[in-house]
Amino acid sequence: MARMNMIQALNSAMDVMLGRDPGVVVLGEDVGYFGGVFRTTDGLQRKYGEHRVLDSPISELGIVGTSIGMAVNGLRPVAEIQFADYIYPGYDQIVSELARLRYRSAGDFYAPVTIRTPCGGGIRGGQTHSQSPEAIFAHVCGVKVVMPSNPHDAKGLLIAAIEDDDPVIFLEPKRLYNGPFDGDPAKPAVPWSSHPRGEVPEGHYTVPIGKAQVVQAGRDVTVVAYGTMVHVAEAAARSLDIDAEIIDLRTIAPLDTDTLCESVCRTGRCLIVHEATRFGGFGGEISATIQEQCFWHLQAPIGRVAGWDTPYPHAFEWEYFPGQKRVAMALKAIMSAS
Amino acid sequence: MANRPRTRLHVPQPPARPGDRADFSYLKLQPAGAQPRPDVKVSALATPPLATGLVRVLDDEHRAVGEWHPHLEPEVLQAGLRHMLLTRIFDERMQRTQRQGRISFYMRSLGEEAVSVAQAMALRPGDMLFPSYRNQGLYMVRGRPLVDLMCQLLSNTRDMCKGRQLPVMYHWRKGNIFSISGNLATQFPQAVGWAMAAAIKGEDHVASTWIGEGSSAEGDFHAGMVFAEVYQAPVLLNIVNNQWAISTFQGTAGGEKSTFAARGPGYGVAGIRVDGNDFLAVHAVTQWAAERARKGGGPTLIEHVTYRASAHSTSDDPSRYRPKDEYERWPLGDPVQRLKMHLIALGKWSEDRHAALARELEEEVAAAWREATQHGTLTEGPRLDPDLMFEDVFKEMPQHLLRQREQLRAERG
């Protein structure tokens, strides 16, 4: 075991896979010599060479398109899109190609591509460095969508993604890169070294894609979250002194409905928390699933806390961000409904 | 078997990395005055020599020479010097305020000032500009008050973007400068569309747009080129080749075996490669391309050969990926210094006047900063009303946003 922050854990995952599988290649803007603008690929080019860790031209379309071609020719590309906000030039290649290749060729062609990309706000990045686009990928059949909330899961999930024969969109909440964040920007930053999930095995291991995790067991209400919001939800529940069960989805698609619904049927109440905009957000899918399977067990309407339906505004970052207070208010409302 | 040829992936390498000696021997240069200036209606297919050569006017003795010499009045040159120096001093000051935590982020255009300043001066006020984030000189020429720019950087109560955008992402409708996007290269086809509209409406305005050589790898570049050629749009398409795109050198963007301007003739678009640190050459090439566009000659792709002397942004540390002494060894010099020396050679400027101008501009910037911060900073003073966050998503606020605005008010107590 070693202590790692999320950047080091992701780096370690790629290092392990580059070492184990000569078909793994890493590509993206600034990922090679420089090691990535967040330093996530630091040292990998030096270790594995320029043919395995490639600085790509600035074209997300090109990064995704050539990754598909490489994958079809037997490699396992791990592509970085510098910020999730910049993934859209590659969207057609993801939606129309990457996601459908296996289906349209009846399994004769497939493309095991992993697309890593930093997402989420809380770093004063304004509307082009803060988005959480998981829902627009979850809506596409044929790609898996993953978002870890801690270094341990980040490494295990990334290795699982690279080994997966299906394409995976791997979203990294950048506010969590250096430490857990409970939504309070006024508090001094906490490093991962003080958090149990900052303990990361050094070698190969996987965290299964498609499995949610109960991070805190409870009886009164189920809080469903992923990414940064797992930590915000934990802090909000603590502040209210209620016995909340907190589920970290970890994988957004395919959704682990069993874990979710078992929990909500037991607690009878549910709050869904995500940072992405609310309208058409992934919370709607979770809510519908729970309603279908737990309706007769529900004691209160299912609640949703999300980012407002506006672009992420630079000056109002903390009014926008669904912080502890918004989560706590929603939790109180759910607890008082009967 | 042993000698059977095998394919091998080619990975372009910059000539020098940290610890190496700067090396610009890869740059194809030409002496000032070497390029002939063809008629503005010349066929795009006749432009390859212009696209692979280098248009320069200022020679090593600070004289203006050759067919591209624009013969500008000394007052125009002095104005150009002033705008470039103002841009530089503004950049330096804003960089410092970021270091002090007063603004969240900044991007300088150090070393590239001639591109924006000479081009804005060569165009007409009615021409529409579609900039990238490194074109602040356009604002200096078109006369946007510095306080307005600073208030945007501060996201304060007088921010033109109402707190919604990252610093530097200005816009100016009245000044005909389009809103800067954080997403690279998107402005390229948009400028072409604006120019198509001008042609549809029968106006004689042209559009001009700028992207970095790195961003020219985006698909938007291709789309812009194709539409510009198909409709012969009156547009200037500028690639600012400042050698670096964050940590990747221009070879990673496709500049190793060809010039960027040479892509133009391939699309049927006139291509010109110009010394981007030569105010006179940039001005002359811009005038040429604008006249060509106005006379129905269609689009021009202009590559400005320059050097990004600053870090990419305040979040970047270039000493990690390029030699520290590169800018000192950059063969095309410094645009401010070169225009200054030319004016001195003409007998229309002096070191004393230059120093006095610098002092005057420093004071102008300092005074503007004092005024701008009265309207609040990121951390102190008056703040924008968070209600503003919900406006302008749509022209009229739909119900769900009205509800969310109420919810935020309740949340804030």
Ligand SMILES: Cc1ncc(C[n+]2csc(CCOP(=O)(O)OP(=O)(O)O)c2C)c(N)n1
């Ligand atoms: C679509 C998109 N992809 C990636 C980025 C991240 N990014 C911002 S600036 C930059 C480098 C651009 O380099 P270049 O076009 O050469 O312009 P320069 O910064 O040198 O002026 C990158 C990769 C972005 N903003 N938008």
